[in-house]
Amino acid sequence: MPALGAGQRDRKATVERAGAPVVGPHGDETPGWTVLAIEWVSVRFGSSAERRQAAQTGANQAATFGFLWNTATRSITPADRLQFDDAVWNIQGVNVSPGNTGVVVAAVRAA
Numbered sequence: 001m002p003a004l005g006a007g008q009r010d011r012k013a014t015v016e017r018a019g020a021p022v023v024g025p026h027g028d029e030t031p032g033w034t035v036l037a038i039e040w041v042s043v044r045f046g047s048s049a050e051r052r053q054a055a056q057t058g059a060n061q062a063a064t065f066g067f068l069w070n071t072a073t074r075s076i077t078p079a080d081r082l083q084f085d086d087a088v089w090n091i092q093g094v095n096v097s098p099g100n101t102g103v104v105v106a107a108v109r110a111a
Contacts, residue, residue: 008042008066009039009040009041009042009066009067009068010040010042011040011041011042011043011084012038012039012040012041013038013039013041013043013065013067013082013083013084013089014035014037014038014082014083014084015035015036015037015038015039015072015073015076015080015081015082016033016034016035016036016080016081016082016083017033017034017036017079017080018031018032018033018079018080019031019032019033019034020032033081036072036075036076036080037070037072037073039067039068039070039072039073040068041065041066041067041084042065042066043063043064043065043066043084044063044064044066045061045062045063046061046062046063060108060109060110060111061108061109062092062106062107062108062109063084063089063106063107063108063109064104064105064106064107065082065084065089065104065105065106065107066102066103066104066105067102067103067104067105068102068103069096069097069100069101069102069103073103074096074100074103076091076094076103076105077091077094078091078092078093078094079091081107081110082105082107087109087110088109088110089107089108089109089110090107090108090110091105091106091107092106092107092108093105093106094106
């Protein structure tokens with residue numbers, strides 16, 4: 001994903017980092033998540049063939065998110081997750097663009 005102009009980052013995504021576990025009313029622990037950043041992103045979903053295949057097999061939808069490089073986004077790791085379009089997206093990979101112009105995140109929508 002090449003360097004992006006501001007007009008191409010036209011959607012907002014929340015980057016969340018795992019925090020202290022939250023204990024539920026029955027004593028069960030679930031991961032607690034804290035907001036690392038809320039950023040404007042560009043989003044590129046899988047091809048139409050990939051979306052059809054995912055729908056047929058019940059697989060998760062994949063997308064690539066383009067972030068502007070800053071102190072928060074440069075620290076994103078696969079242990080973090082995204083909130084986007086009212087869904088949780090699990091991060092599969094993170095790449096910093098050459099010259100620190102952007103951060104590209106590959107993620108799949110959680111089932």
